Amino acid sequence: xxxxxxxxxxxxxxxxxxxxxxxxxxxxxxxxxxxxxxxxxxxxxxxxxxxxxxxxxxxxxxxxxxxxxxxxxxxxxxxxxxxxxxxxxxxxxxxxxxxxxxxxxxxxxxxxxxxxxxxxxxxxxxxxxxxxxxxxxxxxxxxxxxxxxxxxxxxxxxxxxxxxxxxxxxxxxxxxxxxxxxxxxxxxxxxxxxxxxxxxxxxxxxxxxxxxxxxxxxxxxxxxxxxxxxxxxxxxxxxxxxxxxxxxxxxxxxxxxxxxxxxxxxxxxxxxxxxxxxxxxxxxxxxxxxxxxxxxxxxxxxxxxxxxxxxxxxxxxxxxxxxxxxxxxxxxxxxxxxxxxxxxxxxxxxxxxxxxxxxxxxxxxxxxxxxxxxxxxxxxxxxxxxxxxxxxxxxxxxxxxxxxxxxxxxxxxxxxxxxxxxxxxxxxxxxxxxxxxxxxxxxxxxxxxxxxxxxxxxxxxxxxxxxxxxxxxxxxxxxxxxxxxxxxxxxxxxxxxxxxxxxxxxxxxxxxxxxxxxxxxxxxxxxxxxxxxxxxxxxxxxxx
Amino acid sequence: xxxxxxxxxxxxxxxxxxxxxxxxxxxxxxxxxxxxxxxxxxxxxxxxxxxxxxxxxxxxxxxxxxxxxxxxxxxxxxxxxxxxxxxxxxxxxxxxxxxxxxxx
Numbered sequence: 210x211x212x213x214x215x216x217x218x219x220x221x222x223x224x225x226x227x228x229x230x231x232x233x234x235x236x237x238x239x240x241x242x243x244x245x246x247x248x249x250x251x252x253x254x255x256x257x258x259x260x261x262x263x264x265x266x267x268x269x270x271x272x273x274x275x276x277x278x279x280x281x282x283x284x285x286x287x288x289x290x291x292x293x294x295x296x297x298x299x300x301x302x303x304x305x306x307x308x309x310x311x312x313x314x315x316x317x318x319x320x321x322x323x324x325x326x327x328x329x330x331x332x333x334x335x336x337x338x339x340x341x342x343x344x345x346x347x348x349x350x351x352x353x354x355x356x357x358x359x360x361x362x363x364x365x366x367x368x369x370x371x372x373x374x375x376x377x378x379x380x381x382x383x384x385x386x387x388x389x390x391x392x393x394x395x396x397x398x399x400x401x402x403x404x405x406x407x408x409x410x411x412x413x414x415x416x417x418x419x420x421x422x423x424x425x426x427x428x429x430x431x432x433x434x435x436x437x438x439x440x441x442x443x444x445x446x447x448x449x450x451x452x453x454x455x456x457x458x459x460x461x462x463x464x465x466x467x468x469x470x471x472x473x474x475x476x477x478x479x480x481x482x483x484x485x486x487x488x489x490x491x492x493x494x495x496x497x498x499x500x501x502x503x504x505x506x507x508x509x510x511x512x513x514x515x516x517x518x519x520x521x522x523x524x525x526x527x528x529x530x531x532x533x534x535x536x537x538x539x540x541x542x543x544x545x546x547x548x549x550x551x552x553x554x555x556x557x558x559x560x561x562x563x564x565x566x567x568x569x570x571x572x573x574x575x576x577x578x579x580x581x582x583x584x585x586x587x588x589x590x591x592x593x594x595x596x597x598x599x600x601x602x603x604x605x606x607x608x609x610x611x612x613x614x615x616x617x618x619x620x621x622x623x624x625x626x627x628x629x630x631x632x633x634x635x636x637x638x639x640x641x642x643x644x645x646x647x648x649x650x651x652x653x654x655x656x657x658x659x660x661x662x663x664x665x666x667x668x669x670x671x672x673x674x675x676x677x678x679x680x681x682x683x684x685x686x687x688x689x690x691x692x693x694x695x696x697x698x699x700x701x702x703x704x705x706x707x708x709x710x711x712x713x714x715x716x717x718x719x720x721x722x723x724x725x726x727x728x729x730x731x732x733x734x735x736x737x738x739x740x741x742x743x744x745x746x747x748x749x750x751x752x753x
Numbered sequence: 754x755x756x757x758x759x760x761x762x763x764x765x766x767x768x769x770x771x772x773x774x775x776x777x778x779x780x781x782x783x784x785x786x787x788x789x790x791x792x793x794x795x796x797x798x799x800x801x802x803x804x805x806x807x808x809x810x811x812x813x814x815x816x817x818x819x820x821x822x823x824x825x826x827x828x829x830x831x832x833x834x835x836x837x838x839x840x841x842x843x844x845x846x847x848x849x850x851x852x853x854x855x856x857x
Contacts, residue, residue: 277783277826285773292766305762312770323777326841327785356767364774 244418245349245411250302252347256310257297259344260290263317270324278324289316307348311356314341319361335389342396349408351401358397362390468748475745482738489731493724500721507714514707518700525696532689539682546675553672556665563658570651577644584633584640591629598623779840781826786811786842789833790819799837806832814842 242250264286271279293313296306318337325331338361345353369386601619605612781787787808791799800810800820808824821842822829830839 278780281776281780285776288769289766289773292762292769305759308763309766312766316770316773319774319777323780326782356763360767360770360774364771364778368778 243411243415245408245415246302248411249307249348249350250300252349253293253302253306253310254297255347256313256344257290257294260286260293260313260317263320264290267317267320267324270321274324274328276324276326278326282320282324285316286320289313304350304352307350308352308356310348311345311353312360314338314345314353314357315360317341319364338393339396342393342400346400346404346407349404349411351404354397354400354404358393361393365389471745475742479738479742482734486731486735486738490728493728493731496724496727497721500717500724503717504714504721507710507717511707511710511714514703514710518703518707521696521700521703525693525700528689528692528696532686532693535682535685535689539679539686542675542679542682546672546679549668549672549675553665553668556661556668560658560661560665563654563661566654567651567658570647570654573647574644574651577640577647580640581637584637588630588633588637591626591633594626594629595623598626781839781841783827784825786821786823787826787829788814788816788819788821788840788842789829790814790816790838790840791834792836792838793834798834802833802837803829806830811842 264282267282267286268279271277271282289312292309293306296302296309315338318334318341321334321337322331325334338357342354342357345357365386369383598619602616602623605616605619608615789799789803799818803810803820803822803824806824806829808822808829811821811823813819814821826839833839
């Protein structure tokens, strides 16, 4: 790409001349543009300048040749150059501005052809069409080339269609016009390919340039950082050297001081280690003795625990037997309680029956009393009947014979009265005996009733006592069951105690072994300490 | 750099270029063959004016009433009517065939 830029530089050297002569075109704005935009901007300005330069040259040629075409050249040249000039002065180089330049490439050669009208070189002036199209390559755009091509071809073809004689002298020659148009088209094609390639080349060069600038910037940054790092490294190295020297001096001083301190510390350490080893030896000895005693104690404890476990088992079995007996006793008490309840109920019935018997005896006594009253009445009736019979006898006796029969009846009535009285006496005697028997029976019945009441009270007391005894027996039974469980748990725990005692015995053996190892380690420590202290003392003596 | 687009810019320039090309093609020479095209119907006045300007008639032109004359444009132009267009007459466009000289 650089060689292309170098090749284009001479073509734009006039721009530098413009700058030297103080032209209005400012190039300082080009600094921010990429190479392609810079090329296009300068090409637009160049084409504006080409327009005015050609315009001036054509006017000069008109004057030299005396062609008398100054007015059309002036008018058309001014019109056709105004737009591109405005683009150049405004700094535009976009597609519109570039396209406008194509009109200059078509019209300026046409003006030259017009100026040379009738001149033998007029046909040769057509070559400047191709020069103009080639010069459009500076814009690196196919659009202005296309416009110049279209304007040239269309105006020739239009004239061929409208006024063939205007194109070539003689008759219209379409083939010749097409021949020219094909040449222009081929020129357009070749230049278009060239401009597209040129544009791509510039774009790739721009990208490469941008990338190279970035890399350059990165390299500069890296170089600056490297220089700063090197400076820092040199500074750090100097500081490190100084500090290293100081550290060496300080280390030598400290080493000297530390050596003396180490000897002192070694002596103190030796003393401390000696005392420690001694203490450890004593402690391990005591520990071994304690472990041995602990083994003995744990052995005894294990034996005791085994025996206690056996005793607990036997106690549990005895308690279970007692609990079984208590359950049998409780069953017997329950049977007694039932019998006592039945007895209590029977005594209540007997008491009721005895009470009713006493009432019956009392009623018999009342009846006996009433019978005695009735006997008294019967006895009084018999006395009255006897008295009546006596009166009748007296009367019958007075009545004589007539009363003799009556006297017999009176005698019979008198006998009946005596029999009645005698029977009443016997009844009274019997009744007295009955009353005595009834009284004796009532007395005995009351005694029986009293005894039954006493029996009932005693039976109730027995039932109450048996109930209480039954509850107590149940509690005793539950307590016996709990005692069995507790005895079993005691047996289990005693087994655990025996097992723990066995483990303690094992641990005691282990402790005794460890104590032996510790004593050996203490002896080794003592040997190492002696060696270390001897080394330090020898080193201090050598350093001194 | 971005510029505001102007859609009339390119068409206007194309129009100006086309106008310039047509004008250059049709511009009458200072002297030689010219085509007189009367825009009105008075073709006789045109002929009389051309003859008065020293032109020589070569024949009828391609347009109705038009004339092809040979003469001096500076003398002919003041003589013809104001509504007569003076144009170049063929052969005058791209040059004579085979590089001939000015037409007589």
